[in-house]
Amino acid sequence: MTLAARTYVAxxxxxxxxxxxxxxxxxxxxxxxxxxxxxxxxxxxxxxHLITPIAxxxxxxxxxxxxxxxxxxxxxNDFRRQALERVEVLPxxxxxxxxxxxxxxxxxxCATSARSxxxxxxxxxxxxxxxxxxxxxxxxxxTGWGLAEEVVDRVDRVLAPIQGGAEYNxxxxxxxxxxxxxxxxxxxx
Amino acid sequence: MTLAARTYVAxxxxxxxxxxxxxxxxxxxxxxxxxxxxxxxxxxxxxxHLITPIAxxxxxxxxxxxxxxxxxxxxxNDFRRQALERVEVLPxxxxxxxxxxxxxxxxxxCATSARSxxxxxxxxxxxxxxxxxxxxxxxxxxTGWGLAEEVVDRVDRVLAPIQGGAEYNxxxxxxxxxxxxxxxxxxxx
Numbered sequence: 319m320t321l322a323a324r325t326y327v328a329x330x331x332x333x334x335x336x337x338x339x340x341x342x343x344x345x346x347x348x349x350x351x352x353x354x355x356x357x358x359x360x361x362x363x364x365x366x367h368l369i370t371p372i373a374x375x376x377x378x379x380x381x382x383x384x385x386x387x388x389x390x391x392x393x394x395n396d397f398r399r400q401a402l403e404r405v406e407v408l409p410x411x412x413x414x415x416x417x418x419x420x421x422x423x424x425x426x427x428c429a430t431s432a433r434s435x436x437x438x439x440x441x442x443x444x445x446x447x448x449x450x451x452x453x454x455x456x457x458x459x460x461t462g463w464g465l466a467e468e469v470v471d472r473v474d475r476v477l478a479p480i481q482g483g484a485e486y487n488x489x490x491x492x493x494x495x496x497x498x499x500x501x502x503x504x505x506x507x
Numbered sequence: 508m509t510l511a512a513r514t515y516v517a518x519x520x521x522x523x524x525x526x527x528x529x530x531x532x533x534x535x536x537x538x539x540x541x542x543x544x545x546x547x548x549x550x551x552x553x554x555x556h557l558i559t560p561i562a563x564x565x566x567x568x569x570x571x572x573x574x575x576x577x578x579x580x581x582x583x584n585d586f587r588r589q590a591l592e593r594v595e596v597l598p599x600x601x602x603x604x605x606x607x608x609x610x611x612x613x614x615x616x617c618a619t620s621a622r623s624x625x626x627x628x629x630x631x632x633x634x635x636x637x638x639x640x641x642x643x644x645x646x647x648x649x650t651g652w653g654l655a656e657e658v659v660d661r662v663d664r665v666l667a668p669i670q671g672g673a674e675y676n677x678x679x680x681x682x683x684x685x686x687x688x689x690x691x692x693x694x695x696x
Contacts, residue, residue, distance in 0.1 A: 322672060349538055353679045360671035360678050397677040481694035483511060484551035488586040490542045493685035496678065497693070500686045505670035 321445050322362040322503045324422065325455045327495065328414050329354055331370040333466035344461040346375050348382055353492040354459075355401035361503040364422075364454070367414045368407045379407045411458065411469065418454050425454040428475040429465055430498055432487050438478040441501040449474065459495050510634050511551040511692045513611060514644045516684065517603050518543055520559040522655035533650040535564045537571055542681040543648075544590035550692040553611075553643070556603045557596045568596045600647065600658065607643050614643040617664040618654055619687055621676050627667040630690040638663065648684050 329350060332343040346368060358366045368379050386402045408414050411427075418425045426449055428439075439447065444455075458465060458473065470476055480489060480497055489497070518539060521532040535557060547555045557568050575591045597603050600616075607614045615638055617628075628636065633644075647654060647662065659665055669678060669686055678686070 320672075353682055356677050356679055357682050359675045360669070360673055362671065362673035362675075397675070400675065401677070480549070480689070482549035482551065482689070483509075483692055483694050484549060486548045486551075486586070486589065488545050488590070489549050489685065490545055490681070492679070492681055493542055493546050496682035496685045497689045500669070500671070500689065501693075503672055504686070504690075505672050 320362070321450070321455060323364055324453070325363050325457065326365045326367060326414070326418050326425065327354060327358050327363055327457050327459065327499075328367040328369050328411065329491070330411060330458055330460050330465060330469070331368075331375070333469060334460045334462040335464055335466060337463055339463070341466055342462060343370060343372055346370055346379050350461070350492060351379060351382055351402070351405065352398065354495050355405050356398070357496045357499055358404060359401040361499040363499065364404070366405045367417070368405060369409070369411060369414055371409050376407045376409065383407070415456065418456055422454040425456040426450050426475065427456045427458065427473040428477055429458045429470045429473045430460070430477045430494065431470055432464055432479050432489070432494070434479055435470070435476045437476055439475050440478055444475065444477065445502060447475070457498065459491050461491055509551070510639070510644060512553055513642070514552050514646065515554045515556060515603070515607050515614065516543060516547050516552055516646050516648065516688070517556040517558050517600065518680070519600060519647055519649050519654060519658070520557075520564070522658060523649045523651040524653055524655060526652055528652070530655055531651060532559060532561055535559055535568050539650070539681060540568060540571055540591070540594065541587065543684050544594050545587070546685045546688055547593060548590040550688040552688065553593070554607075555594045556606070557594060558598070558600060558603055559596075560598050565596045565598065572596070604645065607645055611643040614645040615639050615664065616645045616647065616662040617666055618647045618659045618662045619649070619666045619683065620659055621653055621668050621678070621683070623668055624659070624665045626665055628664050629667055633664065633666065634691060636664070646687065648680055650680055
């Protein structure tokens with residue numbers, strides 16, 4: 319089983335920072351659901367978890383997903399439906415880990431961050447990490463101004479920030495997730 | 508001058524296909540403006556052109572841009588303002604080429620496509636292309652179901668489709684553009 323087929327992506331809406339580095343819960347957005355689902359599908363990722371502790375937000379996400387599942391969304395948008403079939407809505411990172419553990423065993427949990435960290439692992443290094451051998455991988459992406467330190471401090475690994483060659487480093491989470499998946503799993507040529 | 512600093516990105520809203528391969532003009536979206544501007548800025552791209560022949564759409568885009576330019580948008584969103592300062596709204600691909608020619612000389616025009624093409628150039632090959640030596644590069648991204656063949660047939664180069672390792676190939680244009688810029692200009696580690 320390839321690493322991509324053992325990998326789960328989680329889009330985290332809490333705990334994340336706002337612009338003033340206060341802990342907040344961000345709102346789920348329709349486009350984040352679609353874009354990350356399509357990117358996950360393109361790279362053969364096993365599942366995509368939407369994480370928010372707010373029940374009304376989980377219900378909203380579930381409604382969007384149901385709209386596109388079989389018998390609902392238009393057949394001509396089949397490629398969207400296919401991508402959304404792998405999405406699950408969960409209340410917390412712990413629930414995401416528990417869900418993966420149930421399906422495929424305890425995952426190695428890896429955060430992504432735009433900030434430099436002393437313990438960052440490279441994109442070439444992560445797939446070769448012995449701790450990942452045969453295990454599932456959970457990649458965490460933070461919305462808002464990024465994952466809270468309490469998360470980053472407790473995960474197994476932290477991926478190196480994306481360096482674009484310029485000083486500016488404010489990719490949208492949609493763009494950042496696409497780039498991370500391509501760096502880890504893309505068939506570069 | 509690095510290649511990134513000589514590169515322009517254009518998001519093309521006409522001529523592109525709809526799902527039935529009919530030529531259409533897609534609508535400009537707020538999020539496409541922001542996401543591609545932030546990705547362009549991250550990779551040190553010289554400029555980002557929004558292309559639509561519809562005057563009312565150009566006016567809408569200009570209004571969004573003015574909202575974020577100095578004296579208007581909130582200072583706390585400075586990173587958005589910075590990114591949007593490099594955006595220009597133009598009626599056609601020809602106008603985009605003319606604008607770049609005026610500033611920096613005639614660009615090598617390179618289309619991106621999710622479809623395979625006999626004459627595709629690789630991500631490693633394009634930066635070394637002798638025809639690009641010292642010249643600006645214009646990268647065209649199609650909205651909707653992709654750039655019309657009449658465009659792809661007439662450009663100087665076509666980049667290879669992004670291969671994710673799965674059969675599925677339906678990235679959003681926001682994700683695809685981020686990946687292409689990372690493959691060409693990212694500081695991979």
